[in-house]
Amino acid sequence: xxxxxxxxxxxxxxxxxxxxxxxxxxxxxxxxxxxxxxxxxxxxxxxxxxxxxxxxxxxxxxxxxxxxxxxxxxxxxxxxxxxxxxxxxxxxxxxxxxxxxxxxxxxxxxxxxxxxxxxxxxxxxxxxxxxxxxxxxxxxxxxxxxxxxxxxxxxxxxxxxxxxxxxxxxxxxxxxxxxxxxxxxxxxxxxxxxxxxxxxxxxxxxxxxxxxxxxxxxxxxxxxxxxxxxxxxxxxxxxxxxxxxxxxxxxxxxxxxxx
Amino acid sequence: xxxxxxxxxxxxxxxxxxxxxxxxxxxxxxxxxxxxxxxxxxxxxxxxxxxxxxxxxxxxxxxxxxxxxxxxxxxxxxxxxxxxxxxxxxxxxxxxxxxxxxxxxxxxxxxxxxxxxxxxxxxxxxxxxxxxxxxxxxxx
Numbered sequence: 265x266x267x268x269x270x271x272x273x274x275x276x277x278x279x280x281x282x283x284x285x286x287x288x289x290x291x292x293x294x295x296x297x298x299x300x301x302x303x304x305x306x307x308x309x310x311x312x313x314x315x316x317x318x319x320x321x322x323x324x325x326x327x328x329x330x331x332x333x334x335x336x337x338x339x340x341x342x343x344x345x346x347x348x349x350x351x352x353x354x355x356x357x358x359x360x361x362x363x364x365x366x367x368x369x370x371x372x373x374x375x376x377x378x379x380x381x382x383x384x385x386x387x388x389x390x391x392x393x394x395x396x397x398x399x400x401x402x403x404x405x406x407x408x409x410x411x412x413x414x415x416x417x418x419x420x421x422x423x424x425x426x427x428x429x430x431x432x433x434x435x436x437x438x439x440x441x442x443x444x445x446x447x448x449x450x451x452x453x454x455x456x457x458x459x460x461x462x463x464x465x466x467x468x469x470x471x472x473x474x475x476x477x478x479x480x481x482x483x484x485x486x487x488x489x490x491x492x493x494x495x496x497x498x499x500x501x502x503x504x505x506x507x508x509x510x511x512x513x514x515x516x517x518x519x520x521x522x523x
Numbered sequence: 524x525x526x527x528x529x530x531x532x533x534x535x536x537x538x539x540x541x542x543x544x545x546x547x548x549x550x551x552x553x554x555x556x557x558x559x560x561x562x563x564x565x566x567x568x569x570x571x572x573x574x575x576x577x578x579x580x581x582x583x584x585x586x587x588x589x590x591x592x593x594x595x596x597x598x599x600x601x602x603x604x605x606x607x608x609x610x611x612x613x614x615x616x617x618x619x620x621x622x623x624x625x626x627x628x629x630x631x632x633x634x635x636x637x638x639x640x641x642x643x644x645x646x647x648x649x650x651x652x653x654x655x656x657x658x659x660x661x662x663x
Contacts, residue, residue, distance in 0.1 A: 395618075401657070404620025408661055439573050449619070449658060450573070450580035456615050457572045482618065489614035494607065507611075510603040511593065 265355075266299045268378055269327040273353045276324030279314060281306050292317050292326075304329070304379055307363050309468045311337040311425035318347055327353040332374045333367075333466035336499025337425035340462045343501055344518075346428055358382045367467040367480065391481045392488075407482075408449065413475035416440070416447045420455070420469035420479055426462040426498075433458065452482070460486050461505040462498045530584035530650040532559045534643070535570045539597040540632045541589035547636035555640050556647040559587070566590070567628075568601035572612045575626060579616065582659035585625045585650040589642070592630040602630070622653050 269278045275295070282291050283301040290313045293299060311334050314326070330338065335354060342349040358380035359372045368389040373382040395403055421427050421434060434440050439454055440447050463483045470480040490496055494506035508516050536542040542563045548555065564570055567590025575586050588609060590602040605628065613623035627646055631639045 398620075400617075400620045400622060402620070403618075404657055407619045433573060439577055448580055449661070450577045453576040453580065453615055453619060454573050457576065457612060460611055460615075485618045486611075486615060489618065490611065493610050493614065506607055507604065509607075510600045511606060516600055516604070 265302050265379075269353070269355060270295050273327060273355070274325065275327035275353045277321055277326045279310050279317070279326060279328045281308055281310070281329070292321070304357055305360070307331070307359070307366075307467075307471070309337065309423065309425040309466050310334060311341065312423055312468070314338075315341070315346065315425070315428055325351050325353050327355055329357050329379075330354045330374060331357050331359055331466075332372055333369075333464050334425070335374055336464035337466065339499050339501040340426050340464065341428065343504075344428070349501070355379070366471075367465070368484070369465070369467075389481055389484045391478055392485045395481070395485065407452075410477045411449055411452050412446050413477055414446045414451065415475060416445050416451070417474060419472040419474065423468045423472040424459070425466060425468065426459065426464060429458075452477075452479070456482060456486055459483065460490055461496065461507050463487060464499045528651060528655060530558050530647060530655070531582075532585040532587060532647060532650060533578055533583055534559050534561045534587040534589060535564050535567065535574070536561055536631075537567045537590045537597075537602075538563055538565050540591035540595065540630075541567075541639070543633035544589075544631040544635050544639040547633065548639040551636050553636060553640040555643050558647055559643055566596065566598050566601040568598070568604040568608075570605065572608060572615075575612055576615070579621060579625060579656065580658055582656050584653075584656045584659075585627070585646060587642070587646055588626070588628045589631045589639075590628075592632055595632060621656075621658065624649055624653060625656065 269275045277292055277294050279292050281288055281303045283303050288303050288306050290310060310328050314328060341347045356374035356376040356378045358377045361383045364372045364383055364386055368386050370385045370387060372385050440451055465483055465487060467480040473479060496506045504515055508518060510516055536545055545561055567588055570588050578586055590605050593602055596602045609628040613626050616626060617623040629642050
């Protein structure tokens with residue numbers, strides 16, 4: 265790992281998951297340091313960590329172990345100017361078959377595979393297929409039951425690699441009441457809207473949810489809608505979100521957060 | 524039962540066109556159903572999807588978003604944003620099981636008092652057919 269990152273790719277820092285004292289945690293190490301017990305089998309969005317540590321590392325190139333979803337998250341970040349692409353080195357990691365099955369991932373292979381064996385994608389998400397066939401009332405009952413379990417822990421937001429707004433709309437009292445759980449149906453609907461042009465379907469929200477709400481299914485259903493309506497798929501550094509272009513496709517300024 | 528149902532409807536009207544259109548409809552004494560609460564906003568693009576989603580999840584029966592016609596926006600491209608946003612919000616409603624017809628986007632200019640009347644009347648009828656918002660009964 266250290267050889268690939270520091271010697272072959274010329275990185276100055278390396279972001280990875282490693283085991284220390286029996287716990288697996290993300291770690292940022294510099295050139296020359298001991299990489300320790302690297303764990304590649306733990307799916308966690310290192311890009312979420314990168315957002316935090318990026319400003320602490322003013323100089324040098326940062327290598328990150330990226331799965332396909334991390335790659336896409338990084339593209340969304342660089343597109344919005346949060347991260348300088350020149351400073352990033354991607355070390356491709358292909359997901360295992362079990363991980364792909366867990367995420368119902370339709371796009372699991374990174375652009376360059378350094379570690380792991382590329383595996384076949386899973387074409388469909390069973391639950392979203394089932395929900396689409398349900399009557400609207402049954403679907404509403406399903407989601408109401410699911411969202412009632414929400415205890416507003418914000419794990420889905422904090423662990424999301426593409427939740428990078430400085431002021432989160434879900435922390436505004438207008439939309440989410442300060443007291444009381446569950447936070448209401450609008451909490452997850454508002455979050456869905458905010459992610460609709462950037463969700464890269466990594467499934468971290470679903471994995472981190474202590475109430476086991478099938479959030480990834482909701483994301484997948486809305487990603488399909490986004491593709492149908494605007495023909496847009498997040499995760500490509502070259503495309504601009506249709507919410508930031510005019511009807512003719514001319515780019516507009518980013519949305520104003522003040523009003 | 525159904526005939527007794529009087530839906531509560533929010534209409535977000537943009538200051539420059541639709542609100543003036545609503546004004547014209549009022550001044551011309553056009554008859555309109557009284558279920559609609561008009562909220563004046565500076566531009567249809569300042570209607571955050573959050574407002575729409577919160578209103579519907581709190582039991583409002585229908586939400587209308589009215590703006591200037593494409594090309595006539597006071598802020599040049601404000602209504603382009605709205606035109607792209609509202610279909611997505613409708614899909615979010617649909618995927619969670621709320622009828623997407625409860626949210627409607629239309630363009631009404633300052634000279635279209637009659638169109639304002641028509642849009643309001645049609646929408647109230649549509650929502651009446653859909654019945655009360657199911658979320659009104661859902662307690663969180």
